[in-house]
Amino acid sequence: MNLEDLGWDDHFRTQFTNQEIEQEILPARISQGHRGGFYSVLCDEGEFLAEMSGRMQHAAKDGGGLPAVGDWVTIRTYKEKNRAIIHGLLERKNSLSRKGVSGRKSEIQGKITEQILAANIDTCFLINALDNDFSVRRIERYLTTVYNSGITPVVILNKTDLVPDPEEYLDQINKVIFGVPVIPVCGLTNSGIIDLSAHIKAGKTIVFIGSSGVGKSTIINRLFGVERQRVNPVREYDQKGRHTTTSRELMLLPEGGIVIDTPGMREFQPWMVEEEIEEAFNDIEELSLNCKFRNCTHESEPGCAVQEAIRAGELDTGRYNNYMRMKREARFIEERTNLGTQQTERKRWKAITKLQKQIKKDW
Ligand SMILES: Nc1nc2c(ncn2[C@@H]2O[C@H](COP(=O)(O)OP(=O)(O)OP(=O)(O)O)[C@@H](O)[C@H]2O)c(=O)[nH]1
Ligand SMILES: [Mg+2]
Ligand SMILES: [Zn+2]
Structure with missing residues (x-):
């Protein structure tokens, strides 16, 4: 080696x-x-x-x-x-973190821990399945966190065989994110795996992130050309995964490139400080300069430029809700830890x- x-x-x-x-x-x-x-x-x-x-x-x-x-x-x-x-x-160089898994228990005790998912990452493959799992809003939240960690994101849409028109999903994503590669693939037929391989380079590390059952381990097996990782069918009635992969593992691909398989997460709760979110949503921050009140929360205040933009159709409600949610989470984390990420x-x-x-x- x-x-x-x-x-x-x-x-x-x-x-x-x-x-x-x-x-x-x-x-x-x-x-x-x-x-x-x-x-x-x-x-x-x-x-x-x-x-x-x-x-x-x-x-x-x-x-x-x-x-x-x-x-x-x-x-x-x-x-x-x-x-x-x-x-x-x-x-x-960097790390990808989320709120501690023991979240619920420790939240009661007022303690939240930062959990490092993986360190020294070049690229993050955000794996999504074109079944019940698909959510543009979730992709947007993940992207914000990945960018802020200094990691290059690539959005992967797996299970293209399950929908008649995968292009439709591409359009939905391209409406909200710009400049991020989006690659449709099928883990069963190998379709699109070559396009995905183009983002894998010798000596560079790629972490696979996404809900349980979206096909992270399946795609890694395709790249190895052998069944390196265990995979399991999703539950029939709700298409949820069975948490087959139970620990993070870094592997060297035979053709070069390093991949990290991770266990599926219910939701990846970002570990970010408020300023980082403001940067990621700088369109909303810019709008807020025109709010009547300096400490406007953009919820119900009169003269709120953000609400005005939503009414005028200039700001997407989904994007606004996402922004508010991420800010709430960040504030919550900051209050509990009294420390920013840095x-x-x-x-x-x-x-x-x-x-x-x-x-x-x-x-
Ligand atoms: N129809 C369809 N099924 C797929 C595709 N890719 C993977 N699957 C199936 O989806 C199921 C879950 O795949 P896994 O690779 O175990 O999913 P995972 O993301 O690693 O899940 P966890 O390890 O639980 O996080 C398996 O039954 C796969 O065969 C695909 O492109 N199309
Ligand atoms: Mg797996
Ligand atoms: Zn406002």
């Missing part, structure tokens, strides 16, 4: 020191997280089952954060056992950098 094929580049190379090379520390990429603090990692010596060093575990408890699938770490290998110890976490990220890196310096000193 070659490191460049795994996504290793200058961003990570510059963080890796000569001292580490002398100490026989190797860079490796997290391919899967397992129960009990174990990780599968890939490096130029192959695949290892790894655990964090005691120091790293300690730092993680202090807010340093855990490695996520897609992260680059530094390891020392114990080849005879195919085991490795993770000594450091390299700074991420601050959280900065705090985490501070803790990690501090720890890594300490480790190097101790050597």
Whole structure:
């Protein structure tokens, strides 16, 4: 396995020191997280089952954060056992996060956690199925989050065999999003898979996101040409998936390119700060400059330019509702965490950098 094929580049190379090379520390990429603090990692010596060093575990408890699938770490290998110890976490290029899965329970206790779905991503395939799953509004919400994470989105419309006219869906999407590639495919017949492959490149990482049952693992199997991932039929009565894929996994395609399969989510709740949403919906923000009141909430105030634009047919109601919903969610998250995404990220890196310096000193 070659490191460049795994996504290793200058961003990570510059963080890796000569001292580490002398100490026989190797860079490796997290391919899967397992129960009990174990990780599968890939490096130029192959695949290892790894655990964090005691120091790293300690730092993680202090807010340093855990490695996520897609992260680059530094390891020392114990080849005879195919085991490795993770000594450091390299700074991420980006990450795709959502509100913690334990959301409901922790919301009651007033605590929300950021869950990192995957790290160091180049492209996100947003997989949608042309059955009950299809929702332009959901695609729009996902896109906003993906863009704000600094990741290139590609919208995939799967199961084109289930509808008489897939073009109709393309039109619906093209009305609300601009400049994002939308690719219709069929996981059963392989139709469109070549167009999708055009977005896969050696050394670049693609994460597959979408509801359970939309066909993420099916498409990955097509790319491998073998049944690499388990798939299951959707429930007949409501076309909902059965949560077949249960953990995120990073895989190297035989023809080059890195894919991450993820378990289907009910809804991907974005982890964003309000300003990021304002940027994504800058048309609405611009309108609001003409509102009579500076602190207008654009709901029922007199002289609201946003409401005026809706009445005049200049602003789509769906887009407005989406904006309001995302802002509500962001405000909710911010109130509960008292920190924006950037601050959280900065705090985490501070803790990690501090720890890594300490480790190097101790050597
Ligand atoms: N009709 C039709 N069915 C498809 C297509 N692609 C996938 N399927 C079926 O959809 C079902 C679900 O596919 P999976 O690949 O398991 O879906 P998934 O997105 O990985 O689901 P989770 O792992 O639960 O998140 C399987 O029965 C597939 O055979 C398609 O293009 N057309
Ligand atoms: Mg799956
Ligand atoms: Zn207003």
